[in-house]
Amino acid sequence: MNFMNVKMNLKTLTSSQLLTETKMIVSEERRITAKLIEHLTEINQRLLFLKLGYSSLFEFVTKELGLSEGATQRRVQAMRLMQDLPETRQAYEEGSLSLSNAAKLQSHFQAIKKSGATKTIEEKKAIAKNVENKSQSECDQMLFRLAPELPKPEKTKILSPTARELKFSISEELFKKIERLRELLGHSHPNATLAELIELLVNSHLTKLEKAKGLQPKMVQKCDERDQKPAAKTQKSADLNQKSTDKNSDEMGENPKTRYVNADQTDKVDKSNLVHTAAKTLPAGIEVMLPVGVGVALPVGIRVALPSAMKRQVWSKADGRCExxxxxxxxxxxxxxEIDHVNSLALGGSNELSNLRLICRNHNGFFAIQTLGLAKMSSFRK
Ligand SMILES: [Zn+2]
Known part of the structure; x- marks a missing residue:
């Protein structure tokens, strides 16, 4: 049936029939969206997006499936909510819970978790039930009343090809610090706007990080919009078989809760931490902070701090992008x-430059799964 025929047929419908059919289509649309979310859940479980070269499920849905950023955000957040509270899927399909409110609920629960508070499944269920049949603004108001201390969700809006509008809340303490900074910069940057202050701070920080990582300034400044956050700072050293909890796992909910890292994945290795960590995972008597150089053969399982010059070489070789x-x-x-060994140290890999690569945290976790197997990484897949 082509479009014209559909159009003609619609003209023949009574208003009552038209209304009935429209409602059926809306219901079908919800059913199909729920089905899509189900498929995304499976793709997420299999980490298929990582295998295909996307750093996140969000990136996969926008680039591979062609959905808008907003539509993706709502579906991915709803997916996570439905994983946590399966009954919300039924509420969505029945039309009592909108996709937007499902996404708001999930963001609310994530913000609560990030603040250090906890909510039981029963408490979450009760909140989700209360959100049913509410408009977006009613949902916003209800969630605000439940936790007024939580920061409001950050928003970014494209104003033009060269400008964006950012919206976020800050603490009174931070606001006072900004005011103090404005005062101190009174001579060099009189009447600086907030945007000018942020640019000043960002440029200063970028310059330091670029220098530390051996990158040309233009590399970081040309970041894609999805990667505007500065590169990860110091990570705790850990053995390949040691989990490290990531409490800042937001990023549209794509970062895994747990991951595997190597000691040499640090930007600035905290030596005391390295020794402490290694002491838990290595046989007694082994000195961890061995002198390290390119090509030095190291015993299996030993984590070492790579020289800064070598780290810069790895970053430069990779152009500061996941390889x-x-x-x-x-x-x-x-x-x-993170800097990763192509052939892991545990399997006899060397510390030579040719065996080192730069990969994003999610792909590092993906390699760990390939090395260790899915069973050992089940928590990563949540
Ligand atoms: Zn990657």
Whole structure:
């Protein structure tokens, strides 16, 4: 049936029939969206997006499936809510819970978790039930009343090809610090606007990080919009078989809760921490902070701090982008990059430059799964 026929047929419908059919289509649309979310859940469980060279499920849905950023955000957040509270899927399909409110609920629960508070499943169920049949603004108001201390969700809006509008809340303490900074910069930057102050701070921080990582300034400044956050700072050293909890797992909910890191994935290795960590995982008597150089053969399982010069070489070799590649598609993420051994130390890999690569945290976790197996990484897949 072509479009014209549909159009003609609609003209023949009575208003009552038209209304009935429209309601059926809306119901069908919800059913199909729920089905899509179900498929996304499976793709997420399999980490298929990582295999295909995307650094996140969000990136996969926008680039591979072609959905808008907003539509993706709502579906991915709803997916996470439905995983946590399966009954919300039924509420969505029945039309009592909108996709927008499902996404708001999930963001609310994530913000609560990030604040350090906890909510039981029963408490979450009760909140989700209360959100049913509410408009977006009613949902906003209800969630605000439940936790007025939580910061409001950050928003970014494209105003033009060269301008964006950012919206976020800050603490009174931070606001006072900004005012103090404005005063101190009174001579060099009189009447600086907030945007000018942020640019000043960002440029200063970027310059330091670029220098530390051996990158040309233009590399970081040309970040894709998805990768505007600065590269990850110091990560705790850990053995390949040691989990490290990531409490800042937002990023549209794509960062895994747990991950595997190597000691040499640090930007600035805290030596005391390295020794402490290694002491828990290595046989007694082994000195961890061995002198390290390119090509030095090291015993299996020993984690070492790579020389800064070598780290800069790895970053430079990779152009400061994730080097994971699948069938010609390179991840290229600039977010949360880590230095990784192509052949792991545990399996006899060397510390030579040729055995080192730069990969994003999610692909590092993906490699760990390939090395250790899905069973051991079940928590990563949540
Ligand atoms: Zn990657």
């Amino acid at each position: 994971y590649e699948y069938q010609g598609r390179r991840c290229s993420s600039r977010y949360q990059l």
